[in-house]
Amino acid sequence: MSGASERPSPRTPAENAQLALLLDVAGTPKPGNVDRARDLSDLRFEHFLAGAVGSGEGLRRAEAGAPVGVAFERAVRGMRHQEGGNTQFGCLLLLVPLVRAAAAGNLSPDGVTEIVESTTVADAADFYRAFEHVDVAVDDPPEDLSDLDVRRGSDAVPTLRERGLTLSEVMAASEGDGNAAEWTDGFAGTFETAEAIRADDGPAPDRIARAFVDRLADEGDTLVRTKHGPETAAEVRRRAAEARGDEGRVAELAEEFVAEGINPGTTADLVCAAAFVALERGLSV
Template sequence: MRTAAQNAELALLIEVAGTPKPGNVDRERDLPGLRFEHFLAGAVGAQGGLRAAERGERVGAAFERAVEGMADQRGGNTQFGALLLSMPLVRTAGEGELTPEAAAGTVAATTVEDAVDFYRAFDHVDVRAGDPPEEMEPLDVRRGSDAAEAIRTRGLTLADLMERSADRDGIAREWTDGFEQTFEAADRIAALDGPLPARAAETFLWLLAHEPDTHVAKKHGESTARSVMVRAQEAREGGPDHVRAFADSLVESGINPGTTADVTAGALFVALERDGLEV
């Protein structure tokens, strides 16, 4: 029987193995400087932090440890968002039943030191972030551990930080609304038939067709994110050839729906852990 940490690692591996996964690395497509093997190494490297979360260590400390291990490969940031989404879920599963209510309780229990650890994670890897308003510069995530004093002075918990970002970041939104999309996508994965990587790829496209990807919105603008959402639904309706053409077009345009991939990974973990899906 797999542990929660092992299910989380397996979820990361299955997520990247799903194909086609428009705009993202999968087992049949690499991107410049970012290859399938980097994601495999990132998932394995994160295991120490996942185990720490399962045995009850603070969410922020476990996350920072997982990111440090994930970054021990040449591709850079492979699963930062997926680990941020999954960490409170793994911690919850390690303590008992994995439900939205229990996961929300884990989020609510985060502390200022968890927030400091979250910032420390940015010391290990480059993550896309826009320029904050002038009054928020002391809390710019790109400062990494240098922002610790500002976080402690303001008394911000990790839950507070996620709430501040929820209107523009899909992972933060999951933290603040009880992981609604994650559990809904997990239900879909559990209900589908066939190999789990194929279920993951189908669920990725379903998610992309239902809500604008916030990573795309940050990089390319809200209108592009909404256009990608519409095109994803058209591809789903058109069938496999349309999906493959859609995937090619996103890569050619440099559009990477990374948040959707992160939610898919979190949903896979929930489906494996809560529903006991067999592999």
């Protein structure tokens, strides 16, 4: 249980990714999200458990070297085999290239950037197809990209092909989305948060919950901004900063965010990806 043990993980990358999905929902309190102690009205803890189980096949394909798009679409399709709706779409978008990089023996900003830059138009098409399995809250795209609104699903594929857009180019065009920013920036926030988790003490789910509040306080959440606007997003960030380090206050914030319908989901995605990196780097459970 030491903070930054260098013991290699006993698990495969796909297993660590599945475990990261589970640890992420086990950490509590994670204000505004489903966690070990909190369900939302139609989205419950067990939906995340089933989502993690269903994601396994796609994650194993990523480990085996399948194209990012193929592995991601398969993971999302399996994840969706539960009645809660979208549980882990964003986490999987981060995990799949990270699992590819780990399986290739280079889980680092350079290693994952190499995976990102190798994506093709076919990967972009599979990414769009994955949106047909779930309702994902996204911003309207810029005017000149309206044919490429992800909510169009596979209807956007001809336009993708016409313009020859790869998945990394689609991500680079997705301004203001926290997960897309990780893709274009060598997963800087993910690796930074992974090191924070490793440097912390105590059981893994507790570290993850603390990392969640820290990240929300430092960076805010793009899903909150998409759903509620920049003012609410700034306010949520301020409240997280005020509460962090005070267990009782964080627990209150968890009640408040749920009551207000505030769901910092992008922060949960990033912390899940960071948990994966931490597990690969020897965080023990």
